[in-house]
Amino acid sequence: MxxxxxxxxxxxxxxxxxxxxxxxxxxxxxxxxxxxxxxxxxxxxTTPAYETNARILIKDEKKGSEDSKTLESLDLISPKKIIDNEMEVIQSKTLLTEVVKNLNLYAPVSEEQRFKSISAYTSSPVIIIADSDHIKETSKVYFTADKNSVKIGKNTYLLDEWVNTPYGKLKFKKNRYKTAEDTEKKLYFSIIDPKKVASSLASRLKVTAANKLSSIVNLSFTDEIPARGEDIVNELISVYNRSIISEKNTLASNTSKFIDGRLARVEDDLVLIEHKLQAYRASKGAVDVDTQGKLFLQNVSTNDQKVSEINTQLSVLNQIEGYVKSRDLSNGIVPSTVGVNDPGLEQMVKNVYDLQIEAESLRKTTGENNPLYVSYKDRIDKIRPQILSNLQNQRASLQASKNNLSSTNSSYSSVLSSMPETQRQLI
Known part of the structure; x- marks a missing residue:
C-alpha cells in the first residue's frame, strides 16, 4: 500500500x-x-596546436659523475659550460634568428580558405628563399605554381634560380613535403623580418632542466604544423651544436697562434746566437785554451744561460701582467706560464680567464646588467690585484738573482782579462 x-x-x-x-x-x-x-x-x-619535445645532454662542469669530470679535465680546448648559461644560449635570439634563416621561415606560405587562412608549410608546392641580409617585408603575395615555374601576377619565374621581383631577390624551390599536384588551392606568401619571426618562436619555446642535478635540457615547442615544429627543434639543436664547434675552433686557433708565435721567437733567438758563434769562430779560428780558461768560460756560459732563463721568466711575467691589466680578456687567450714555477699564479690566471669566458657568454645573451654577469666581473676585479702583487714579488726576486749573476760574470771577466790578450779573446 x-x-x-x-x-x-x-x-x-x-x-x-x-x-x-x-x-x-x-x-x-x-x-x-x-x-x-x-x-x-x-x-x-580555432587552429590546433601541437607540441614537439626533445632533449639535449650538456657537459656541465658543475654536474655529472666524478669519472666524467676527470675526463673533461683532460680536454684543454673545450670551453667550460654551465647548464643555466647554455639554456639561455639555446633560446637566444641569435640562434633562433639563424634557425629562421636556415628554414626560410621568414617567407611563410599560406592557403586562403573560405573562413580563414592556414599554413601551407607541407601543402605548398614551393618554398620561397630570400636574400636574408636584404629582407624586404611584404604581405599576401598571391601566386600559382607548376612543376617548373611560379607565376605572380603576369610574371613567370623559373624554379631553383635567383630572380629579381618587386619583393626583392627571391628563389623558388620545390617543397620536399609536397608530393601531389593541387592547382585548386589559393596560395600566397609573405616576407617578414627574421628577427620578428625569431621573437615569435621564442614565445612558443620552453627550455627547462630535467632536474637540479641533471645535465639534460628539455626543449618544448608549440606549433600548428607538427612537421614544422619538428624541423624547428631539430634545426635549433643543429645550430646550437655548430655554435659549440665554432667556439671550440676559435679557442684552438687562438691557442695555436700564440704557441706558434712563441716558438718562432725562440727559434729566431737560437739562430741569432748560432750565427754570432759561427762568426766569432771564423774570425778567431779554432784554438785550444787551458784548463782554467775553460773552467771560467764554462761558468760564464752557465751564468749566461741562467740569466737567459731569468729574462724568459721576466718576459712571461710581463705578458701575464699585460693580459691581467687588459679590460677585455676575451679577445686573447691566457698566456702560458711555462718557465714560471708558481702553481698559485697559474691557477689564479686560469680562474680569471674562465670567469671572463663565462661573463662574455652571458653578456652576449642577457646583457651587461645581468646580476650573474656583474658577479663575474666583481670576482675578476678581486683576483686582479692578487695576481699583480704576486707578479711584483716574483719580478723583484728574479731581478735580484739576475743582478747577482751579472756581478759574478763581471768577476769572471776580470780574471779572464788578466790572461794574454789573444787567448782571452779566443776564449
Missing amino acids: NRKISEDKDSNFSSSFIFRYLPYWPLFLLLTLVALSGAWFYLKF
Whole structure:
C-alpha cells in the first residue's frame, strides 16, 4: 500500500515538472542550437596546436659523475659550460634568428580558405628563399605554381634560380613535403623580418632542466604544423651544436697562434746566437785554451744561460701582467706560464680567464646588467690585484738573482782579462 502511494507521488511530480517547463521548449531548443553552433564555430576557426619535445645532454662542469669530470679535465680546448648559461644560449635570439634563416621561415606560405587562412608549410608546392641580409617585408603575395615555374601576377619565374621581383631577390624551390599536384588551392606568401619571426618562436619555446642535478635540457615547442615544429627543434639543436664547434675552433686557433708565435721567437733567438758563434769562430779560428780558461768560460756560459732563463721568466711575467691589466680578456687567450714555477699564479690566471669566458657568454645573451654577469666581473676585479702583487714579488726576486749573476760574470771577466790578450779573446 505504501509502495503504491510512493509511486503515485513520483508520477505526479514528474508530470507536474514536465507540464511546468513544457511551454519553454522553444527556449531550450534555441539554447541547444546556440551551444552546437558555438562548438562548430570554435572547431572551425580555432587552429590546433601541437607540441614537439626533445632533449639535449650538456657537459656541465658543475654536474655529472666524478669519472666524467676527470675526463673533461683532460680536454684543454673545450670551453667550460654551465647548464643555466647554455639554456639561455639555446633560446637566444641569435640562434633562433639563424634557425629562421636556415628554414626560410621568414617567407611563410599560406592557403586562403573560405573562413580563414592556414599554413601551407607541407601543402605548398614551393618554398620561397630570400636574400636574408636584404629582407624586404611584404604581405599576401598571391601566386600559382607548376612543376617548373611560379607565376605572380603576369610574371613567370623559373624554379631553383635567383630572380629579381618587386619583393626583392627571391628563389623558388620545390617543397620536399609536397608530393601531389593541387592547382585548386589559393596560395600566397609573405616576407617578414627574421628577427620578428625569431621573437615569435621564442614565445612558443620552453627550455627547462630535467632536474637540479641533471645535465639534460628539455626543449618544448608549440606549433600548428607538427612537421614544422619538428624541423624547428631539430634545426635549433643543429645550430646550437655548430655554435659549440665554432667556439671550440676559435679557442684552438687562438691557442695555436700564440704557441706558434712563441716558438718562432725562440727559434729566431737560437739562430741569432748560432750565427754570432759561427762568426766569432771564423774570425778567431779554432784554438785550444787551458784548463782554467775553460773552467771560467764554462761558468760564464752557465751564468749566461741562467740569466737567459731569468729574462724568459721576466718576459712571461710581463705578458701575464699585460693580459691581467687588459679590460677585455676575451679577445686573447691566457698566456702560458711555462718557465714560471708558481702553481698559485697559474691557477689564479686560469680562474680569471674562465670567469671572463663565462661573463662574455652571458653578456652576449642577457646583457651587461645581468646580476650573474656583474658577479663575474666583481670576482675578476678581486683576483686582479692578487695576481699583480704576486707578479711584483716574483719580478723583484728574479731581478735580484739576475743582478747577482751579472756581478759574478763581471768577476769572471776580470780574471779572464788578466790572461794574454789573444787567448782571452779566443776564449
